[in-house]
Amino acid sequence: xxxxxxxxxxxxxxxxxxxxxxxxxxxxxxxxxxxxxxxxxxxxxxxxxxxxxxxxxxxxxxxxxxxxxxxxxxxxxxxxxxxxxxxxxxxxxxxxxxxxxxxxxxxxxxxxxxxxxxxxxxxxxxxxxxxxxxxxxxxxxxxxxxxxxxxxxxxxxxxxxxxxxxxxxxxxxxxxxxxxxxxxxxxxxxxxxxxxxxxxxxxxxxxxxxxxxxxxxxxxxxxxxxxxxxxxxxxxxxxxxxxxxxxxxxxxxxxxxxxxxxxxxxxxxxxxxxxxxxxxxxxxxxxxxxxxxxxxxxxxxxxxxxxxxxxxxxxxxxxxxxxxxxxxxxxxxxxxxxxxxxxxxxxxxxxxxxxxxxxxxxxxxxxxxxxxxxxxxxxxxxxxxxxxxxxxxxxxxxxxxxxxxxxxxxxxxxxxxx
Amino acid sequence: xxxxxxxxxxxxxxxxxxxxxxxxxxxxxxxxxxxxxxxxxxxxxxxxxxxxxxxxxxxxxxxxxxxxxxxxxxxxxxxxxxxxxxxxxxxxxxxxxxxxxxxxxxxxxxxxxxxxxxxxxxxxxxxxxxxxxxxxxxxxxxxxxxxxxxxxxxxxxxxxxxxxxxxxxxxxxxxxxxxxxxxxxxxxxxxxxxxxxxxxxxxxxxxxxxxxxxxxxxxxxxxxxxxxxxxxxxxxxxxxxxxxxxxxxxxxxxxxxxxxxxxxxxxxxxxxxxxxxxxxxxxxxxxxxxxxxxxxxxxxxxxxxxxxxxxxxxxxxxxxxxxxxxxxxxxxxxxxxxxxxxxxxxxxxxxxxxxxxxxxxxxxxxxxxxxxxxxxxxxxxxxxxxxxxxxxxxxxxxxxxxxxxxxxxxxxxxxxxxxxxxxxxxxxxxxxxxxxxxxxxxxxxxxxxxxxxxxxxxxxxxxxxxxxxxxxxxxxxxxxxxxxxxxxxxxxxxxxxxxxxxxxxxxxxxxxxxxxxxxxxxxxxxxxxxxxxxxxxxxxxxxxxxxxxxxxxxxxxxxxxxxxxxxxx
Numbered sequence: 001x002x003x004x005x006x007x008x009x010x011x012x013x014x015x016x017x018x019x020x021x022x023x024x025x026x027x028x029x030x031x032x033x034x035x036x037x038x039x040x041x042x043x044x045x046x047x048x049x050x051x052x053x054x055x056x057x058x059x060x061x062x063x064x065x066x067x068x069x070x071x072x073x074x075x076x077x078x079x080x081x082x083x084x085x086x087x088x089x090x091x092x093x094x095x096x097x098x099x100x101x102x103x104x105x106x107x108x109x110x111x112x113x114x115x116x117x118x119x120x121x122x123x124x125x126x127x128x129x130x131x132x133x134x135x136x137x138x139x140x141x142x143x144x145x146x147x148x149x150x151x152x153x154x155x156x157x158x159x160x161x162x163x164x165x166x167x168x169x170x171x172x173x174x175x176x177x178x179x180x181x182x183x184x185x186x187x188x189x190x191x192x193x194x195x196x197x198x199x200x201x202x203x204x205x206x207x208x209x210x211x212x213x214x215x216x217x218x219x220x221x222x223x224x225x226x227x228x229x230x231x232x233x234x235x236x237x238x239x240x241x242x243x244x245x246x247x248x249x250x251x252x253x254x255x256x257x258x259x260x261x262x263x264x265x266x267x268x269x270x271x272x273x274x275x276x277x278x279x280x281x282x283x284x285x286x287x288x289x290x291x292x293x294x295x296x297x298x299x300x301x302x303x304x305x306x307x308x309x310x311x312x313x314x315x316x317x318x319x320x321x322x323x324x325x326x327x328x329x330x331x332x333x334x335x336x337x338x339x340x341x342x343x344x345x346x347x348x349x350x351x352x353x354x355x356x357x358x359x360x361x362x363x364x365x366x367x368x369x370x371x372x373x374x375x376x377x378x379x380x381x382x383x384x385x386x387x388x389x390x391x392x393x394x395x396x397x398x399x400x401x402x403x404x405x406x407x408x409x410x411x412x413x414x415x416x417x418x
Numbered sequence: 419x420x421x422x423x424x425x426x427x428x429x430x431x432x433x434x435x436x437x438x439x440x441x442x443x444x445x446x447x448x449x450x451x452x453x454x455x456x457x458x459x460x461x462x463x464x465x466x467x468x469x470x471x472x473x474x475x476x477x478x479x480x481x482x483x484x485x486x487x488x489x490x491x492x493x494x495x496x497x498x499x500x501x502x503x504x505x506x507x508x509x510x511x512x513x514x515x516x517x518x519x520x521x522x523x524x525x526x527x528x529x530x531x532x533x534x535x536x537x538x539x540x541x542x543x544x545x546x547x548x549x550x551x552x553x554x555x556x557x558x559x560x561x562x563x564x565x566x567x568x569x570x571x572x573x574x575x576x577x578x579x580x581x582x583x584x585x586x587x588x589x590x591x592x593x594x595x596x597x598x599x600x601x602x603x604x605x606x607x608x609x610x611x612x613x614x615x616x617x618x619x620x621x622x623x624x625x626x627x628x629x630x631x632x633x634x635x636x637x638x639x640x641x642x643x644x645x646x647x648x649x650x651x652x653x654x655x656x657x658x659x660x661x662x663x664x665x666x667x668x669x670x671x672x673x674x675x676x677x678x679x680x681x682x683x684x685x686x687x688x689x690x691x692x693x694x695x696x697x698x699x700x701x702x703x704x705x706x707x708x709x710x711x712x713x714x715x716x717x718x719x720x721x722x723x724x725x726x727x728x729x730x731x732x733x734x735x736x737x738x739x740x741x742x743x744x745x746x747x748x749x750x751x752x753x754x755x756x757x758x759x760x761x762x763x764x765x766x767x768x769x770x771x772x773x774x775x776x777x778x779x780x781x782x783x784x785x786x787x788x789x790x791x792x793x794x795x796x797x798x799x800x801x802x803x804x805x806x807x808x809x810x811x812x813x814x815x816x817x818x819x820x821x822x823x824x825x826x827x828x829x830x831x832x833x834x835x836x837x838x839x840x841x842x843x844x845x846x847x848x849x850x851x852x853x854x855x856x857x858x859x860x861x862x863x864x865x866x867x868x869x870x871x872x873x874x875x876x877x878x879x880x881x882x883x884x885x886x887x888x889x890x891x892x893x894x895x896x897x898x899x900x901x902x903x904x905x906x907x908x909x910x911x912x913x914x915x916x917x918x919x920x921x922x923x924x925x926x927x928x929x930x931x932x933x934x935x936x937x938x939x940x941x942x943x944x945x946x947x948x949x950x951x952x953x954x955x956x957x958x959x960x961x962x963x964x965x966x967x968x969x970x971x972x973x974x975x976x977x978x979x980x981x982x983x984x985x986x987x
Contacts, residue, residue, distance in 0.1 A: 052614045052617070052618075053618065054614060054617045054618055054621060055621045056617055056621070193982065194982065197982045197983065197986065198986060199982075199986070256733075256736065256760070256761065257732070257733055257734065257735065257736030257761070258733065258734045258735070258736070258964070259484065259517070259734065259735050259736055260736070261516040261517055261518040261736070262514070262516065262517055263487060263510055263514045263515060263516070263517065264484070264486045264487070264517050265486060265487065265488050265489065266486055266488055267480075267481055267482065267484075267486055269486075270482060270484060270486070270517070271861060271862070271863055274734055274857070274860065274861035275861045276734075276857060276861065276964065276967055276968055277854055277857055277858040277861065277967065277968070277970060277971075277972055278968060278970065278971045278972065279858060279971070279972045279973070279974075280971060280972065280973035280974075307985070307986055307987065308986050309986070309987060323980075323985070328921075330921045333921075334919055334920055334921070335895070335919040335920065335921065335923070335924050337897060337898070338895075338897030338898075338899055338942040338944060338973065339897075339899055341942075341975065342973075359880075360889055360937075363890075363976065364937055364976055364978065366975075366976055371980050374921050374925075376921065381925060381979070382979065382980035382981070382982065383924075383928065383977055383978070383979060383980060384977070384978045384979070384980040385940075385975050385976070385977055386975065386976045386978070387973075387974075387975060388939065388974045388975060388976040389974075390858075390859070390862060390939075390974050391862065393862070394862050394863055395862060395863025395864060395880065396481075396862075396863040397863075
């Protein structure tokens, strides 16, 4: 068939990897049945496209709305078991808690060394866990943490006034600019979304600045000088001997056409002569010394995240992150220019695909990648951008199913169907 | 007159459709087929009435319209192969064959200003360009130029009065499939409507619960209707007639109707009269009468090459000979043509043609932003709707439809544009950006075709559209990293003209690609600073196309949606 693409009408629906359940409309009647112990994902209900003027439809809709209303108006309480109190510290816009219990605190917060601790190096410093603004806000929303304003009296027993959720938002996000800590609502949305999914999220070094000087792992390794395995093999010299007159066409009269009429032994030769355009090689960027990154303010890696089941994560030695997230404001920025994207890619470590992978997988994996979280007024969508090296995958050099192979009938392809 | 069963192989229009599956000699497994294998041969299978599958590997064995001469393989165990090798080598040394043997002077083509494309009408050229590299598109077909064969098939079927089989083009199969889906959707809508009606009746108290259950069983047992098998025979007009009756009953179906209507309108053949003629008794016909009665259909279709493809074929490969009509003559007159243009002038011409200017050309600046153009920026939806909303309505008393003139910039540029000028100071031209991308991917071995079907600039195929569906959709984005574009005033003005791309556009493009199982590739083309023509000697006539093209740089990024849920493990 002339064009297999025309008939690819996706009747099978989206690919399994593209289904994002959080986007589907849920049937909220099932929310009424959920108790605290069993948390099932509600089944997706049938979608109606227009009002039918049947009582059945309006009843169903009313029940769903009521269920959602009930779920949202559920009164959240602090459980006495996991009750933790933290105190707000106005100067640094963080909160600290003493020996908080619970699994969440295993991956959040940090104990600051004596020099950095804003409260000084006193005897409680080792037990004091400092929580970043986004961490505090997430925990307060969740109900695990009770943040108090700093106590006015010097009475050690008095805990200070409790901070409401509005107050917490006002201080930790609203007041951020005065502290220069740069937690915006967009970044908080990304943070809380990822935390709710179970990831471990930490701030990246380039949170508020262009970042530290680029380490050697950001660059591809220098090429090793090894003997090419086929250098002295028989095929090689035989082919060069018989290549014949096709090499004489390197005269510089590319005036009329690139491929001069002549004798060519195979199509690979012709394709090599067509190579005219300079392409960016992601495996060749090798500066002599560490460069200072020049990332644009709108496009910087802000979060390092680790997968939920990661065994290697420890607060003291986190290890390399699984993904790097750059939070982008969808309303304030446009699609990145090459300088912005290039600078962002420079700051990310080199992660090449497997050598023996398939062509499509290698190109799609790319040599460096970063995840952009584009926030559009609270709705977050993630795009993974990878530096593809199409120039490395030369189709004419591949011998798998080369041109003119005699195996009959190409791959059936989808939708050819005849 | 005796009845004769017409075998499928005898008719004239089927030469190209049936190719024998040749088996290559065993020693040439890894090399492309040599010139002693003839791919075109009709099979003499008289008993076989079913359609033979075309061997695409055979037809599209050459990736480019050039000929290569590989040496035969050498087998140490077989001494005759050595002789053959030496013979071929000596032959090639003393009588070197040319790679351009298929197109000695270049395939003839002519440039058409009104359609901003290059047309090829010579049948051998059309076939060669499509088969070897998938260049161009048939102007009356979906992609491969099959109009003539489809016409002949339709005529033959009309004369033969029915019966299946024979050549079915891709368009016909698609039409059949769309028809099936349309019927399926009608049926589904009908079933749904009945369910709603029954529900309403229940609530009104007219229907008891038992009757509802019975009705449900009846409806549940109803399977999807199977479409009629010989859909191909139906004239699209007849189908439309049937559908109109059912459409009057329900406005719900109007939406389902409009889509197949558009499709059938575009693929219906223009000459309806030959089909609707009452040839019911055409089963009794002789070959002799048939041959005399078959009017020789003049091929009204040509192969349409985009400017980018035409420039690639002409400059990079050298297999196309483009003739350009001089500026004082319209396309229809072919009295005289400008002789073969050198590549630089051709480049200038194509670059100018790809962008129109808003103002008349009294002092056009090359940096003027294009308003509406084909081959470069698409029409912005807001501009189009605004133009339609503010345009005065024309009411033609003889027609029943309203005509809205589209008051936009004229599509044809003013006459001075055809004169090639060395005004090559604008490297930001959209033609050049497209061409750079095209050349880059072609030189890597990809088959690259226009991707307007899926909302991207180009589609990348591994071997061709007939073998597999495209894996990548490429969007071309210009990049301005050179200091000229940020420091000088003209540079900044040129940058403002570039379209602002927002995230919604990117998300749309990405979603469309993932829905059709493709990967989106952003191809950033780094535009160099414009050459200052005054500094060069001879007024800049010494520019080399190769040097001009090598100044650009290309960098690709692959964009994929990252799902939080799916990446947890």
